[in-house]
Amino acid sequence: MKPRRFNMRSLILNTGSTLLLPLLVLFSLFLLLRGHDEPGGGFIGGLVAAAAVALKLFAEDYKAARDMLRVHPLQLVGVGLVLAALASLPALLVGQSFFTAQWWLVDLPIFGELKLSTPLLFDIGVFLGVIGTVLTVVFTLAEAEHS
Amino acid sequence: MDLEVLVALPIIIPLLLGAISLTVLSNHNAQRWIGAVGTALLLISSIALLFQTKDHGIQVLEVGSWPAPFGIVLVSDMLGAIMVVLACITGFATALYSLKTVRKRFERFGYYPLLHLLLAGVNGAFLTGDIFNLYVWFEVLLVASFALLILGGERAQMEGAIKYVTLNLLSSALFLTAIGLTYGLVGTLNMADIAVKLGSVDDQKMVTVIGSLFLIAFAIKAAAFPLFFWLPASYHTPQVAVSAIFAGLLTKVGVYALYRVFTLIFTADTGFTHEILLWIAILTMLTGVLGAAAQFEIRRILSFHIISQIGYMILGLALFTPLAIIGGVFYIMHHIIVKANLFLVAGLIYRLRGSFELKKLGGLYKDHPGLAILFLIPALSLAGVPPLSGFFAKFILIKAGVEASAWWAVGVALLVGLLTLFSMIKIWNEAFWKGTPEPAPAIPAPTRNALLYWTIGILAAMTVAIGIFAQPIYVMAEMAAHQLLNPSIYIEAVLGGQTP
Numbered sequence: 001m002k003p004r005r006f007n008m009r010s011l012i013l014n015t016g017s018t019l020l021l022p023l024l025v026l027f028s029l030f031l032l033l034r035g036h037d038e039p040g041g042g043f044i045g046g047l048v049a050a051a052a053v054a055l056k057l058f059a060e061d062y063k064a065a066r067d068m069l070r071v072h073p074l075q076l077v078g079v080g081l082v083l084a085a086l087a088s089l090p091a092l093l094v095g096q097s098f099f100t101a102q103w104w105l106v107d108l109p110i111f112g113e114l115k116l117s118t119p120l121l122f123d124i125g126v127f128l129g130v131i132g133t134v135l136t137v138v139f140t141l142a143e144a145e146h147s
Numbered sequence: 148m149d150l151e152v153l154v155a156l157p158i159i160i161p162l163l164l165g166a167i168s169l170t171v172l173s174n175h176n177a178q179r180w181i182g183a184v185g186t187a188l189l190l191i192s193s194i195a196l197l198f199q200t201k202d203h204g205i206q207v208l209e210v211g212s213w214p215a216p217f218g219i220v221l222v223s224d225m226l227g228a229i230m231v232v233l234a235c236i237t238g239f240a241t242a243l244y245s246l247k248t249v250r251k252r253f254e255r256f257g258y259y260p261l262l263h264l265l266l267a268g269v270n271g272a273f274l275t276g277d278i279f280n281l282y283v284w285f286e287v288l289l290v291a292s293f294a295l296l297i298l299g300g301e302r303a304q305m306e307g308a309i310k311y312v313t314l315n316l317l318s319s320a321l322f323l324t325a326i327g328l329t330y331g332l333v334g335t336l337n338m339a340d341i342a343v344k345l346g347s348v349d350d351q352k353m354v355t356v357i358g359s360l361f362l363i364a365f366a367i368k369a370a371a372f373p374l375f376f377w378l379p380a381s382y383h384t385p386q387v388a389v390s391a392i393f394a395g396l397l398t399k400v401g402v403y404a405l406y407r408v409f410t411l412i413f414t415a416d417t418g419f420t421h422e423i424l425l426w427i428a429i430l431t432m433l434t435g436v437l438g439a440a441a442q443f444e445i446r447r448i449l450s451f452h453i454i455s456q457i458g459y460m461i462l463g464l465a466l467f468t469p470l471a472i473i474g475g476v477f478y479i480m481h482h483i484i485v486k487a488n489l490f491l492v493a494g495l496i497y498r499l500r501g502s503f504e505l506k507k508l509g510g511l512y513k514d515h516p517g518l519a520i521l522f523l524i525p526a527l528s529l530a531g532v533p534p535l536s537g538f539f540a541k542f543i544l545i546k547a548g549v550e551a552s553a554w555w556a557v558g559v560a561l562l563v564g565l566l567t568l569f570s571m572i573k574i575w576n577e578a579f580w581k582g583t584p585e586p587a588p589a590i591p592a593p594t595r596n597a598l599l600y601w602t603i604g605i606l607a608a609m610t611v612a613i614g615i616f617a618q619p620i621y622v623m624a625e626m627a628a629h630q631l632l633n634p635s636i637y638i639e640a641v642l643g644g645q646t647p
Contacts, residue, residue: 074169074257081166085163085166086163088155092152096212098211
């Protein structure tokens, strides 16, 4: 039997999604990096990125969305958690208490000052973790529909 | 700072292990290696922490360099450090046992990451010095345990899980309410700080009410009378390795929380709270053991015995004398190892005979005398036969009861010990001693059980060792009790000289 397709497929959504997808991903990265000092951050950025993949799922199909992600969403959760946990350790190298935030200022030739930090690493971890968690849920539901 | 990081290791190691094994979810071998080697490392780090705490006093780590009453602190006092070591022993034994018993299907659903997460939650709960953080760790371990409980998705598992989830959520809600009220009253979440500030609160009745809320919340989590029935409904349903770690650890986190909160924070009205605790202890002991007498399935018998044992531990807290607290701590040390081991033995019996039902078992002594002895050691220890660990644990508690003239408690404790022996002999007679029942069960005869025997053997050796080398263990329990009964030591360590 041919697997049942989502009945949401439409030309408008399909065309729109090709335009929207890169924007959504870019926006999610913007939110992630902005979250330091202003509203935003890993959690909200992760949700937007997951929404981008979900859009792909609705516009095309389950397989396309999975191919776009390339890895199993649970693996993303794993990588995210590893990054978040690792963010607690650099403080120990400089002899400070566990989980103390570390900041490294890097001067780039054209862009100017770049602030790298363990909170950023932690936020990237959260970002990946949220994408992974949301997509695990979405994919599980889609899989149930698919088969 | 130097060795302060030891306090964080028992939490960060399992978190990292869990995360790494999640990234290699499809590689079963890697997951198993991470499980076995990682939990061994974890055990080593926890022992280092215990020695550090024993030699240099309470260890405090201010996470992220945020100072004490404002940031979250991790505190390792003797009780916490002992509990962490016990958790890591159980974790290591479970990881070894899982190598041979957990099916690939469960590994694909994330068995190992969940196991590590569970350990992180348990260790976090033992080490945190912040009451809200304690709640968070409770949730972490509960989420992991929900998932572990229903891996496999059988009908009985779902049925047990519903009771488990419902009652534990109720307990969490009460816990959270109590935390909210506490914060409203004193405006701090640091446990040491709460202990200091509660003394100067005008409305002492409100303090007692909050104390009672904590009491109910933790009593549910510890499976104490009267809200214990989630435990026998669920603990026999998952795989044996999961049952073992649940039986060894989860209810003890509730007991630990009771010990922590009712020695550090709510000590003003002990006449009221500890009287309630005493009756809870007595009724928990009795109901547990009577429930066990009516069961004929090994894991269910063992589950009911967890409840009756919880009663002994609470008894130690309820009597609230130095000797009683020592007895309680000693009892926890003895119990975690013995209980986890008994479940592992039950799993091996199932592997050899294909059943947990006493009616269908028999003749194990004739075929597997080694296993029979390995069963007898924890079983007799549980019942309190000298010179095994359980004897000393019960002896100290009962002596404390006699000194405190708590005759009802002493009588019930003795009676329950006797009934426990009866229960263990029931398993012995039915499963090991009587002949193989007709028709003989078709045995799949799995081979390569050496690792399982080793795991059980090591835990049994620990049980014997706690009995023989009771003195050093007693000294550690004594140190823990000393710190618990003098909360000023804990408060001083956490808040330093800056206390008001």
